[in-house]
Amino acid sequence: MAIDNSVAEETAREAGLDFVRDIIRDDLDSGRRAGIVTRFPPEPNGYLHIGHAKSICLNFGVAEEFGGVCALRFDDTNPAKEEQEYIDAIMQDVRWLGFDWGERLFHASDYFEQLYDWAEHLIKAGDAYVDDQSQEAMRANRGTLTEPGTNSPYRDRSVEENLDLFRRMRAGEFENGARVLRAKIDMGSGNINLRDPVLYRIVNAPHPRTGTTWHIYPSYDFAHGQSDAIEGVTHSLCTLEFADHRPLYDWLIEKLPVPSRPRQIEFARLNLTHNVLSKRVLTALVRDGHVDGWDDPRMPTFAGLRRRGVPPEAIRAFVKAIGVSRADNLVDVAMLDHAIRDVLNRTALRRMAVLRPLKVVIENYPEGDGEDLEAVNNPEDPEAGTRPVHFGRELYVERDDFMEDPPKKFFRLAPGREVRLRYAYFITCREVVKDASGEVTELRCTYDPETRGGNNPPDGRKVKATLHWVSAARAVPAEVRLVDRLFLSASPDASNFAADINPDSQEVLTGAMIEPAAAAGNDDTPLQFERQGYFRRDRDSVPGKPVFVRTVGLRDSFAKAMAKG
16 A cells, blocks of 8 residues: 555645535535435444544544534443443544534434334344354355355245244343345355344443343444434435445345435545554554553544543644545555644743753852743744743753764864753853763853843854753753654554564653743643754643653654645
């Protein structure tokens, strides 16, 4: 699967043009549809992830664009894997992403009685039967892509016997897996999904909404299309893996007395480099302790992205940029990072934070003295104003900003070298202090009082580096978590994902020093730590020692790639 970084269709995407919208527009213009009704139908068996963003934005987006409505419908047909925790999380995620279903909150379980009646309708019409074969036998008799399947020995049961068995299945007389209800279509069909698919299976487990009322539950294929029809869905938008299921979708709609006839349309799902967008894998990551829960900032779940500080408007912009197509592709995660930076660059307040501190003593600055200097909160937003930053005799700078024996192109601090401190003064390194092991522990410097505010001195001399810093007297200790890709390879193998986990996916720095303005308050306002990246205060913060998680770094590899063409 090729990585798609192309922006060739940008004009069409900006105009909201794609094949799904073309179909909807044609259906409306031709009079085949009088209005638009869509739905987002998640299964409540896990947390939503970035891959779901495309479906959410598409379903809610086209409904809004064409004056229609979109529902949130939980496909709650598998009680063994469903939990209220997931239902609550999904509702929170959809709202966080910026969409609202209003009063159109539905569940497939709302229709269990109607679905059961329609199953009996199929039995009475000779289009469904109860099969006693084991799962293994049904799998063996299903055939292959090149060989037809074999009819079940129970396929020709009478209508009366099928009704009796199906009603007893509902009553809870049989154990899990003892029997299933199958559609009677064609075991020789070239489409395996039409080889007598399962419509109902026995699951003797309580349901989060219906309790122990039901002992049989409909399959996704049986519940989905009929739920669409009940809700008056006009366009059932699904990902490409459901294309082979569309003939079954249409067969059931044709065979049943449903109140409307929805149209299924398939589009390519969102695949993202350095990510595995599989509920099975995400569940395993949490279950096996590879991450610290569904909202670990390294996870591609909305919960993880939210905790990492990703703004929802960036996700919406990303989805719009990649567009809607029928062809599968692999989108570079750098494109998502680009969208995140674009939003945060405009909205994040600037602050200074030294992640790996090295002490600096300004020898010619008066002891016990200090001053407040003016710093800009956001150069992209003049209305964000300024803030005071304290300057004094003792400071912290980034350890990586000093080299005792620098190479030719290293322009930051070194013995005898002058640099600019952002918003402050020019300083020159005069002496390097080391401990017994030879580790540099302190720099002795002097400052030029003629350069207040970081301005060039009257003699016109210039420097090649500007460093961030914090006042040692006012610095607040903090923990900073540098989050990186969870997987090393661009296309991780879902069947062996653990082998590809990045051992350096998170670096925890416990000795960072930040300016007081960064530690003020207790909200999750996005911040840019100057020269470091964008960060968000984490819920693990404690009084006196905030914790920050890096949302994304400052370097934009995607923008550079686009500039090169």
